[in-house]
Amino acid sequence: MSSLYDIVVVGSGPAGLTAALYARRAGKTVLVLEKENFGGQITYSPNIENYPSERSMSGAAFAEKLLAQVQDFGAVLELDTVRHITPQDNTFQITGEYGCYTARAVILATGSRHRMLGLPHEEELVGAGVCYCAVCDGAFYKNQHVAIVGGGNTALQDAVLLSDLCTSVTIVQNLPDLTGDTVLQEKVARLENVRIRTNTIVSTLHGDSELQGITIRSIDTNQEERLDVTGLFVAIGQIPETEPFARLSAQDSHGYIIANEQCLTDTPGIFVAGDCRTKPVRQIVTATADGATAAFAACQYLDR
Numbered sequence: 657m658s659s660l661y662d663i664v665v666v667g668s669g670p671a672g673l674t675a676a677l678y679a680r681r682a683g684k685t686v687l688v689l690e691k692e693n694f695g696g697q698i699t700y701s702p703n704i705e706n707y708p709s710e711r712s713m714s715g716a717a718f719a720e721k722l723l724a725q726v727q728d729f730g731a732v733l734e735l736d737t738v739r740h741i742t743p744q745d746n747t748f749q750i751t752g753e754y755g756c757y758t759a760r761a762v763i764l765a766t767g768s769r770h771r772m773l774g775l776p777h778e779e780e781l782v783g784a785g786v787c788y789c790a791v792c793d794g795a796f797y798k799n800q801h802v803a804i805v806g807g808g809n810t811a812l813q814d815a816v817l818l819s820d821l822c823t824s825v826t827i828v829q830n831l832p833d834l835t836g837d838t839v840l841q842e843k844v845a846r847l848e849n850v851r852i853r854t855n856t857i858v859s860t861l862h863g864d865s866e867l868q869g870i871t872i873r874s875i876d877t878n879q880e881e882r883l884d885v886t887g888l889f890v891a892i893g894q895i896p897e898t899e900p901f902a903r904l905s906a907q908d909s910h911g912y913i914i915a916n917e918q919c920l921t922d923t924p925g926i927f928v929a930g931d932c933r934t935k936p937v938r939q940i941v942t943a944t945a946d947g948a949t950a951a952f953a954a955c956q957y958l959d960r
């Protein structure tokens with residue numbers, strides 16, 4: 657028989673940890689299950705400059721402080737990968753790789769991962785030239801030459817933002833045309849320091865500990881060209897970590913979990929917070945805000 661918790665939080669990123677903090681301060685018993693890395697994806701960020709009240713801090717330092725705060729308030733944290741969740745007699749049975757857990761309410765905070773290019777050395781160069789978020793990291797490439805991979809709305813918005821900061825911006829798109837909104841395409845076309853290379857892929861990342869350039873290859877001619885960029889922004893989409901919950905709560909066509917303003921899904925007792933839910937902005941501030949909202953709503957659900 658597994659122990660019964662008031663709330664089980666799945667995922668220990670900023671959303672999950674904030675949810676645990678709020679739920680513990682409201683006197684609920686809380687278990688946080690994390691599959692690999694307490695603190696979530698922000699731990700990979702070398703520097704955060706857009707979290708209110710903190711001028712500059714590393715992602716690891718932010719996560720460490722938040723984790724300590726949550727532990728101080730008495731949340732239980734365990735490493736386990738949640739495989740599925742089944743409603744049963746007003747509770748939820750949570751099946752992990754290593755154990756089974758029972759909760760009266762669940763907060764899903766499993767985040768999303770950036771789609772990667774799959775090139776050699778890409779993982780080693782994350783945060784050292786290879787970036788997946790221009791809003792987060794663009795400012796670190798001020799007055800430098802950068803490239804963007806992708807041609808959709810995110811890539812084009814990134815181009816607008818980076819053109820203000822960087823000396824030059826090259827958009828590398830594998831399709832014959834850009835696919836973002838026409839208005840954005842027109843805006844990008846007017847930017848003098850942005851050039852667009854369609855039907856082109858990035859074939860090589862150069863540099864061992866820091867990105868020192870990329871090689872791009874034309875799909876039509878196979879001709880290669882080296883670009884001496886110090887920043888590469890990969891904007892080819894995100895994958896929400898929501899596969900195990902596909903039958904539990906409704907998801908949109910991209911797999912993000914649908915929720916209302918209270919972070920409640922279409923299954924009573926199942927709440928969702930952070931990057932894994934449908935929302936326009938995926939950042940720490942919005943993840944922590946969701947965590948607070950979801951915990952508040954889950955406590956109200958338990959006290960009903």
Ligand SMILES: Cc1cc2nc3c(=O)[nH]c(=O)nc-3n(C[C@H](O)[C@H](O)[C@H](O)COP(=O)(O)OP(=O)(O)OC[C@H]3O[C@@H](n4cnc5c(N)ncnc54)[C@H](O)[C@@H]3O)c2cc1C
Pocket residue numbers: 666667668669670671672689690691692693694695696697698699700701702703704705706707736737738739765766767768783788789791792793897900929930931932938939940941943
């Ligand atoms: C390199 C980088 C730099 C960034 N810089 C900034 C920045 O400067 N400012 C900013 O505001 N944002 C930044 N972000 C974005 C920010 O990290 C995210 O918006 C935020 O972490 C989302 O929090 P979350 O809790 O929703 O999800 P996550 O942080 O993704 O946490 C989700 C957690 O759930 C776990 N999990 C997933 N599935 C399961 C499962 N089945 N069972 C158990 N656990 C599971 C994951 O392992 C993960 O630890 C950056 C992101 C990256 C990658």
